[in-house]
Amino acid sequence: MTAPTAPEGEYEVEPEPAAGWTPTWALGRAVLLTGLLLIAAVLLGRVDLVVLATPIALGTAYSLRRRPTAAPQLWLGGDDAHLVEGGELAGTVSVGNPDTVGYDLAVVRTRVSPWLHVTRASFGGIGLELGRAGGADRPFVTTVATGEAVDLELAGTARRWGRHPIGPAGTRVAAADGLLVSRVVVADPVRVRVYPKTEPFQAVDAMPRAAGLVGAHHSRRPGEGGELAGVRVFGPGDRLRRIDWRVSLRARQLHVAATLSDRDAEVVVLLDVLAEAGRSGGVGGAASVLDTTVRAAAAIGEHYLHRGDRVAVLEYGPAARRLRPATGRRQYLTLLEWLLDVRAESTPHEPYDQVFGPQLLSADALVVVLTPLLDERSAQMLARLARGGRFVVAVDTLPADLTPPGRDGWAEVAFRLWRLDRATMIGQLREHGVPVVRWAGAGSLDQVLRDVARLATAPRVGGR
Numbered sequence: 001m002t003a004p005t006a007p008e009g010e011y012e013v014e015p016e017p018a019a020g021w022t023p024t025w026a027l028g029r030a031v032l033l034t035g036l037l038l039i040a041a042v043l044l045g046r047v048d049l050v051v052l053a054t055p056i057a058l059g060t061a062y063s064l065r066r067r068p069t070a071a072p073q074l075w076l077g078g079d080d081a082h083l084v085e086g087g088e089l090a091g092t093v094s095v096g097n098p099d100t101v102g103y104d105l106a107v108v109r110t111r112v113s114p115w116l117h118v119t120r121a122s123f124g125g126i127g128l129e130l131g132r133a134g135g136a137d138r139p140f141v142t143t144v145a146t147g148e149a150v151d152l153e154l155a156g157t158a159r160r161w162g163r164h165p166i167g168p169a170g171t172r173v174a175a176a177d178g179l180l181v182s183r184v185v186v187a188d189p190v191r192v193r194v195y196p197k198t199e200p201f202q203a204v205d206a207m208p209r210a211a212g213l214v215g216a217h218h219s220r221r222p223g224e225g226g227e228l229a230g231v232r233v234f235g236p237g238d239r240l241r242r243i244d245w246r247v248s249l250r251a252r253q254l255h256v257a258a259t260l261s262d263r264d265a266e267v268v269v270l271l272d273v274l275a276e277a278g279r280s281g282g283v284g285g286a287a288s289v290l291d292t293t294v295r296a297a298a299a300i301g302e303h304y305l306h307r308g309d310r311v312a313v314l315e316y317g318p319a320a321r322r323l324r325p326a327t328g329r330r331q332y333l334t335l336l337e338w339l340l341d342v343r344a345e346s347t348p349h350e351p352y353d354q355v356f357g358p359q360l361l362s363a364d365a366l367v368v369v370l371t372p373l374l375d376e377r378s379a380q381m382l383a384r385l386a387r388g389g390r391f392v393v394a395v396d397t398l399p400a401d402l403t404p405p406g407r408d409g410w411a412e413v414a415f416r417l418w419r420l421d422r423a424t425m426i427g428q429l430r431e432h433g434v435p436v437v438r439w440a441g442a443g444s445l446d447q448v449l450r451d452v453a454r455l456a457t458a459p460r461v462g463g464r
Contacts, residue, residue, distance in 0.1 A: 020071040020183045027179040030060045063177040068101045078192040085197040085283040089156045091166045096149035103144040103173040110169035112136045118156035159282030161196040165189035195336045196298045266310045272371035273317035276344035278399040289372045292397040301335045318347035372398040394436040
């Protein structure tokens with residue numbers, strides 16, 4: 001395997017001049033011992049000391065006959081495939097030798113994110129099991145021949161969503177029979193994208209109010225579609241294939257079957273990132289607020305995009321990031337990429353006007369708010385959306401097994417009081433017409449969407 005160039009998309013450290021090489025303690029000891037033996041031979045007049053010094057001097061000179069002229073190369077590479085939580089990870093740290101002198105020893109060490117659980121490593125054809133504890137932050141040693149590269153292959157499991165680094169990595173090599181050593185060559189880290197695991201989610205009920213022209217939902221408006229709305233008298237513009245002949249013969253007047261138009265809906269997934277709670281244990285472990293929020297957003301987005309709806313994503317926080325509504329698989333991949341940068345960040349300011357500016361939310365959109373309800377501003381935001389006539393569903397993302405931060409009696413009492421205050425807040429939101437449901441995967445929103453759809457069809461008094 002030649003190593004004059006690095007693979008595309010990886011980081012390469014360019015060769016350095018020979019000044020990057022320094023003598024080792026072995027070379028210093030050889031020169032010192034040879035000098036002492038020769039000086040002692042001259043002072044004492046002993047020829048046998050010259051005989052002892054000769055092989056040491058010849059061996060040192062022979063080892064230094066070909067000195068390296070370039071520093072080693074180091075590359076880092078990560079798996080660019082669609083890696084999901086719990087999937088198999090593959091990373092590579094490559095050491096290249098662009099010189100005409102082989103490396104007697106190459107020591108490589110790299111850091112890996114704790115969310116990338118490395119359990120197996122292979123370097124120079126030698127495999128190593130790292131055990132259940134995992135971890136690649138240890139030295140790996142091999143030899144590198146002239147003009148070749150050796151790969152340190154890391155394999156394991158991606159435990160949590162996000163952009164996780166492999167590296168930085170460093171290497172130091174020895175040449176000339178261990179008499180010369182290179183300076184430490186460091187390569188910048190590469191980040192592996194781990195997408196959130198999509199939890200199973202199905203919402204079988206219709207959307208509260210469909211707005212587009214095409215899609216899988218039946219709107220409340222008449223038009224071309226597949227759901228029967230009734231039978232009416234034939235009028236101008238009606239198609240002949242819609243004529244109901246049985247009713248027409250009985251009434252002696254042409255009647256047509258009226259249908260409801262099939263329309264797509266706009267779903268806005270709002271992520272409350274003002275606070276974080278709980279400790280993340282990665283895939284298969286405990287889930288924090290942010291874990292539940294990101295995974296639920298991915299599941300909801302996948303479900304509605306698969307049905308042909310338009311999905312937008314907003315952040316309720318200081319960054320106020322926004323993903324514009326769109327449909328299709330491309331929007332789903334963009335959504336997953338967008339979710340990788342979700343971070344919890346508190347702010348003393350009210351982000352409502354920054355997030356819900358003019359013309360950001362469609363009047364007919366279903367707003368699914370993923371919130372732990374740890375901040376009063378989150379509850380106020382939900383109430384303002386409901387008072388504005390929006391179709392709002394609040395999904396509680398607070399871990400059910402959340403424990404008090406301390407172990408003393410006062411902490412337990414304060415935690416219970418906080419729980420009661422939070423339950424009161426949820427009750428007030430429901431009084432304002434905001435349904436609150438805990439995220440539980442499949443069927444989490446079915447009952448709530450049925451209630452919202454029923455409210456949408458009910459007559460309203462006054463404008464919105």
